Amino acid sequence: MAASIHLARAGLEVLCIGPDLSEIPAVGESLDWSSPALLEALGLPMEQLIADDIATYKKHVTLKLSDGSARHYVPSAWLGRPPFNLELRTLHVDRVRLNEALRQIAMGYGVRHLHDKVVDVEIEGRKVIAANTAAGNRIACSRFIDASGSSASLFSRTFQLPVYEYGPKKVSLWSYFKVRESVEGTTLYAQAGKPGFMEWIWEIPINSDTISVGYVTSGDEMKAKRQQGRSVEDIYREELERFPRFGELLQEAETLSPFVTSFRCSVHGNVAGPNWLMVGESASMVDPMTSNGVTAALRHASEAAALLIRYRDRERLPPLATAMYSKRMEGLAKFFNCGIERVVYDWPIRRRIGALTAGDVYTIPAWSLNTVYARMRPRGVFTTLLFAGLLNLCRVAAFVFHRFCKEEEPCEVQG
Numbered sequence: 001m002a003a004s005i006h007l008a009r010a011g012l013e014v015l016c017i018g019p020d021l022s023e024i025p026a027v028g029e030s031l032d033w034s035s036p037a038l039l040e041a042l043g044l045p046m047e048q049l050i051a052d053d054i055a056t057y058k059k060h061v062t063l064k065l066s067d068g069s070a071r072h073y074v075p076s077a078w079l080g081r082p083p084f085n086l087e088l089r090t091l092h093v094d095r096v097r098l099n100e101a102l103r104q105i106a107m108g109y110g111v112r113h114l115h116d117k118v119v120d121v122e123i124e125g126r127k128v129i130a131a132n133t134a135a136g137n138r139i140a141c142s143r144f145i146d147a148s149g150s151s152a153s154l155f156s157r158t159f160q161l162p163v164y165e166y167g168p169k170k171v172s173l174w175s176y177f178k179v180r181e182s183v184e185g186t187t188l189y190a191q192a193g194k195p196g197f198m199e200w201i202w203e204i205p206i207n208s209d210t211i212s213v214g215y216v217t218s219g220d221e222m223k224a225k226r227q228q229g230r231s232v233e234d235i236y237r238e239e240l241e242r243f244p245r246f247g248e249l250l251q252e253a254e255t256l257s258p259f260v261t262s263f264r265c266s267v268h269g270n271v272a273g274p275n276w277l278m279v280g281e282s283a284s285m286v287d288p289m290t291s292n293g294v295t296a297a298l299r300h301a302s303e304a305a306a307l308l309i310r311y312r313d314r315e316r317l318p319p320l321a322t323a324m325y326s327k328r329m330e331g332l333a334k335f336f337n338c339g340i341e342r343v344v345y346d347w348p349i350r351r352r353i354g355a356l357t358a359g360d361v362y363t364i365p366a367w368s369l370n371t372v373y374a375r376m377r378p379r380g381v382f383t384t385l386l387f388a389g390l391l392n393l394c395r396v397a398a399f400v401f402h403r404f405c406k407e408e409e410p411c412e413v414q415g
């Protein structure tokens with residue numbers, strides 16, 4: 001939808017193929033600090049999103065452990081002053097309302113929506129020729145964007161693109177609770193000193209009176225719990241009950257029917273071709289704990305649309321421009337996934353320096369590099385390669401530190 005808005009605003013004729021978004025269960029997300037500017041570019045400034053109760057402010061992230069210890073991750077106030085002038089607030093969004101706001105803007109620019117499903121992609125070499133839909137439509141045009149999300153990832157399957165996976169398969173259970181007061185921040189909860197893979201719970205105020213609460217665990221752990229005969233609702237309740245914050249909320253909610261989704265963090269290579277580009281989770285799925293999924297999707301949409309607009313009169317997109325697009329999207333997603341898996345989810349670093357400090361070790365470079373990317377706006381070959389080099393350096397540092405911590409603590413039980 002974001003890509004459609006950018007393209008239609010530049011005068012291109014856009015057809016968006018997909019389901020009616022109001023019928024899809026939307027999680028409601030905690031956004032990274034780069035998202036507000038990307039939303040503003042679509043015509044949704046932060047103040048308007050707050051005033052319309054589509055979003056709430058996120059001014060910090062708090063990690064709370066079951067032993068009562070906690071850490072607040074807040075960008076320092078000096079970053080908001082000259083010469084940096086960084087925006088220190090970001091948002092949590094109610095995705096149902098945000099999707100609707102985006103749909104209205106897109107319609108206003110003349111984007112047409114076909115409620116249908118692409119079942120087959122026709123190709124000729126590396127070019128996409130047409131998309132065939134479940135209802136029997138054949139859509140042929142000169143340019144295509146694949147925004148089909150991580151489970152479909154249409155073009156990746158069609159072209160058998162390389163894929164890099166991170167961490168185990170994960171499962172998430174989430175539900176919504178009505179609250180009288182919400183905090184202006186995201187709160188994450190985890191068990192102190194739990195060995196192996198780190199399970200966690202999110203609390204995200206998606207609008208003024210609703211919080212989204214989700215539990216994330218590994219697929220193996222979920223399977224083991226289910227094999228003990230526990231229902232999804234039992235598991236969700238038991239995990240939340242570990243934290244006093246949820247006691248009253250669970251009592252008030254007589255029945256819970258948590259939504260369930262499973263995912264595997266992954267990054268595709270070569271996500272652009274002579275007349276197509278992949279955006280959002282179709283190109284790369286970053287872990288929810290990074291709060292980077294929406295930023296990535298909006299960023300991909302903006303950069304993909306910019307390429308299509310710039311080269312609208314050419315028969316094909318220049319290979320160097322598409323290769324650099326691919327390198328940037330791949331590099332960022334690998335950086336976030338690699339960082340969160342090695343520093344937070346996996347045990348060696350977390351055990352050595354503690355979960356709260358591990359949060360700092362992940363958050364500081366992640367926040368900084370996202371900010372540098374937003375400021376530097378790498379687009380050409382030199383800036384893209386420079387930025388990719390910086391990301392690679394961070395990944396190598398995480399690898400070495402992880403290795404070092406693992407060798408120092410060889411007896412830990414692996415998750």
Ligand SMILES: Cc1cc2nc3c(=O)[nH]c(=O)nc-3n(C[C@H](O)[C@H](O)[C@H](O)COP(=O)(O)OP(=O)(O)OC[C@H]3O[C@@H](n4cnc5c(N)ncnc54)[C@H](O)[C@@H]3O)c2cc1C
Pocket residue numbers: 017018019024027028029030031032116117118119147148149150152154172214261263279280281282288291292293294295297
């Ligand atoms: C449990 C969980 C928690 C998350 N929490 C956060 C968070 O706190 N912060 C954050 O920033 N991000 C978070 N994310 C990620 C974020 O939700 C996504 O990155 C974001 O929604 C962008 O996704 P997307 O548009 O690329 O894909 P999707 O949202 O998956 O959209 C893909 C669309 O394509 C449609 N589609 C699929 N196949 C076809 C087809 N064949 N033909 C036509 N249409 C098709 C789908 O129906 C869907 O509408 C979370 C994700 C999960 C799973």
